[in-house]
Amino acid sequence: MKLIASLFLLISIFASGAGRNKLSARRIELTSSDVADAAERLTGHRASMTNEIHLLAGTRLAGPAITLRVVRDEGASLTAEGLAAIKVLEDAPAGSVIVLALDDDKSFAVFGSAFATLAKSRKLAGFVVDGSMRGLPELRRLAFPTFARGSVPSSAGGHYRLAGVNVPVMCGGIEVSPGDFVVGDEDGVAVAPKQLFEEILRKAKGLRLEKREMLPLITKYRSYTKALQEHSKAVQRRIRYRR
Numbered sequence: 001m002k003l004i005a006s007l008f009l010l011i012s013i014f015a016s017g018a019g020r021n022k023l024s025a026r027r028i029e030l031t032s033s034d035v036a037d038a039a040e041r042l043t044g045h046r047a048s049m050t051n052e053i054h055l056l057a058g059t060r061l062a063g064p065a066i067t068l069r070v071v072r073d074e075g076a077s078l079t080a081e082g083l084a085a086i087k088v089l090e091d092a093p094a095g096s097v098i099v100l101a102l103d104d105d106k107s108f109a110v111f112g113s114a115f116a117t118l119a120k121s122r123k124l125a126g127f128v129v130d131g132s133m134r135g136l137p138e139l140r141r142l143a144f145p146t147f148a149r150g151s152v153p154s155s156a157g158g159h160y161r162l163a164g165v166n167v168p169v170m171c172g173g174i175e176v177s178p179g180d181f182v183v184g185d186e187d188g189v190a191v192a193p194k195q196l197f198e199e200i201l202r203k204a205k206g207l208r209l210e211k212r213e214m215l216p217l218i219t220k221y222r223s224y225t226k227a228l229q230e231h232s233k234a235v236q237r238r239i240r241y242r243r
Contacts, residue, residue, distance in 0.1 A: 030062075035047065049188060056139060072103060090118070
C-alpha cells in the first residue's frame with residue numbers, strides 16, 4: 001500500500017512535463033549570481049539558497065525543477081520508497097533538475113552513485129538536495145552536477161518516505177516550486193520563479209553585459225567611479241544611436 005501511495009504522487013509529472021521543459025531546451029549561460037541578482041531585483045526576495053547547499057560534483061546545472069519532499073518515517077519501506085524515487089528519475093523529462101528537500105535531520109544520504117548514474121543516463125541536468133549524498137568519489141568520477149549539504153555514509157532508506165512530488169518545497173532556505181528555473185555553479189544555487197522566467201532572463205542578460213563592459217573600464221581607469229561614469233556615457237550614446 002505504501003508503494004501504491006508513493007507512486008500515486010508521480011501523476012503530476014506527466015501532466016506538466018512537456019510544457020515545463022521548453023525551458024530546458026534553451027542553453028543558459030548565465031551564472032547563479034546573474035540569476036540571483038535579477039530575480040531579487042524583480043521580486044524583492046532573496047533568490048539564492050544558503051551556502052550550506054554547495055557543489056559536490058560536476059560543474060554547473062541549469063534547468064526546470066522537479067521537486068520532491070521527503071519526510072521522516074521510521075516505518076518506511078526501503079524497497080517501496082526506493083522504487084518510488086527511481087520512477088521519478090525515470091519519468092523526468094531530459095534536462096530537469098531534481099530538487100529534493102529532506103525534512104527533519106539533514107544528515108542522511110538520499111542519493112548516491114547508482115542514482116547519479118541513472119540520472120546521467122536519462123540526461124537529467126543535476127541534483128539539488130537539501131540533505132546529504134554518499135559515494136562522493138564515484139559522484140566526482142561521474143561528474144554529474146550535484147549540490148547538497150555534504151556527504152555522509154548513512155542512507156535515508158528505511159528512515160524517510162516520499163511525501164510529495166512536484167509540490168512547493170523549502171530547499172536551502174528558499175521556496176522552490178515545480179517548473180522554477182534552477183541555476184547552480186561554484187557560487188551556489190539560484191532559482192528563477194517560472195512565472196517571471198522570461199523577465200528574469202532578460203534582466204540577468206543585461207546585468208551580465210553591464211559587468212562585462214565595466215571590468216575593462218575599471219582596469220583602464222583604475223577607478224570604479226570613473227569606469228561607471230564612462231560606462232553611463234557609452235550607454236547613453238547607444239540609446240541616442242538607436243533613436
